[in-house]
Amino acid sequence: MGQIFELFCSSNLLQPGVFPGARKMEAEIVAMCCDIFKGGPDSCGTTTSGGTESILLACLAYREMAKARGVRRPEIILPDSGHAAFEKAAHLFGMRIIRTPLNKTTYEADVKAMKRMINKNTCMLVVSGPSFPHGIIDPISEVARLGVKYNIPVHIDMCMGGFLYPFLRLGGHDIPPADFSVAGITSISADLHKYGKAPKGSSVVMYSEQKYRLGQFFVLTDWMGGIYASPTLAGTRSGAVIATAWAALMLQGFDGYIQHADRVIKTRESIEKRIREVEGIYVIGQPKVSAFTIASTVFDVFRLGTALTEKGWQMYTVQNPSGLCMTVTDLLSKETADQLVSDVKECTAEIMKDPNAKAQGMAAIYGMAATLPDRSLVADFVCGYLDAFYTTDNQQQ
Incomplete structure (x- = not known):
């Protein structure tokens, strides 16, 4: 890993034309992750610096979609066990968090409570697989059905379990599906730097369709310094982080x-x-x-x-x-x-x-x-x- 880091430590993904190797590896990381999470031909995403940025970007994308349909202050319906990064996103992006209680016995998200909170301002529903506080998997398929019924994006926060959960299923463990094969799931965040065995600063946010990812892009066309475009929150991004994450995926394999x-x-x-x-x-x-x-x-x-x-x-x-x-x-x-x-x-x-x-x-x-x-x-x-x-x-x- 040290040698790979050294090879790419001077590369900058803000300038993909100058560093085509790093750009190619980032695209391949996203493609591999979309494959792991059973994304279709239109699935896409970006790498990020960690789970918080992955969550922030998904919230930003859905905020932009909600604003396009006239919602002034989009709302995120978030179970009480949902990660604090969603609160940070609401704080930064002028959104509102609607917290919903957990089942008092199972500590899973209460689907009925989430349903009651849905209104015209709702821009996304959130579930965890698993939740950070307790390691509990929310009823993902049930919430996804709400998303389909009310035409609301559904995000699975898998920052903790993203590089365990899919492989547990592949290994024969009896856990419910939590990927893009579940109708209604529109985005997933997963950290490579946890159980993906990549260095710290490696995560991905994935979408079921390209129309969602467009909302997280930032483009400024009239700046004196030229056209500025950034796919994530960061400007400069080190290609060394991308290269080592790519190497971790290739080394481990399915x-x-x-x-x-x-x-x-x-x-x-x-x-x-x-x-x-x-x-x-x-x-x-x-x-x-x-x-x-x-x-x-x-x-x-x-x-x-x-x-x-x-x-x-x-x-x-x-x-x-x-x-x-x-x-x-x-x-x-x-x-x-x-x-x-x-x-x-x-x-x-x-x-x-x-x-x-x-x-x-x-x-x-x-x-x-x-x-x-x-x-x-x-x-x-x-x-x-x-x-x-x-x-x-x-x-x-």
Whole structure:
């Protein structure tokens, strides 16, 4: 990968005529991904810098379509588990998010609730395969039928599972279809830099038809610097990222990805099964891909998160309800997985000795943040935290 990166690190996809090799590889990445997700002859897309940009571009494309039919403020119908990037898109592009609840038992998107929110301003429906907070697959086919019935685009966010999900199906695992073969699905976002084994900064957004992709293009014809055209949010884009992503796809191939997906899901199933047996905690819903979330009705689960962090584990903290999300990768060996389960059992047993004890340290901070009714206070705190990232030693003195 290092040699490939070096060969293309000076190339710039803003100038495809100057760097035809990088342009060709990007086109081939999109074509291969459309094939993986069963796109037809009119399917298309672009590479992006990551899942957030892929989501932003899909939202932008649908905003432009809605504006063309006279909608002043297009609305995105988004289940509560939908990724934060959709909120960012609404913030940047002058759109409105309509959040819908989840099924209280399965934590899947509530299709009936989504249907009730559809109106003349709706520009897209969103489903996850799987969702980031819990690893749950939404009822994709049911939402897609709503899209067909009301002529509304439907986007599947597969940034987390895009390079696992299709290969699990190919490998014989029993999971529902989540690709362009499902009537009504008009776009998909998938990250190559997660389970596609490409370097960070590699993702794709795909569309079932070219008419959708046109909405994400930016063209300025009267600029003094000449005609400016950009297919994505970025201007300059490094061909090195494209070349290494292309190489990852070629190196793995269908068989490699099928074997990789099989290893990941079997590891996740093994860990999840044993954790479900631990008294005091439970796994949210029925995850099907690589991630699952631990929660508790007995004690503050963030206490468990702190205890596991002290043993060297790093989990995502989620809220509403509070939970610890574990994402399984191919790097997790059987021995490491066994150690994780052992540590979860040990830490939980220790907490269960006094389940009502108050949380301390980061657990207390997470718990407080999750319960504050004034979310602006949380936002102010996080902004201060982000500001601190850019503090240097000289500034501290």
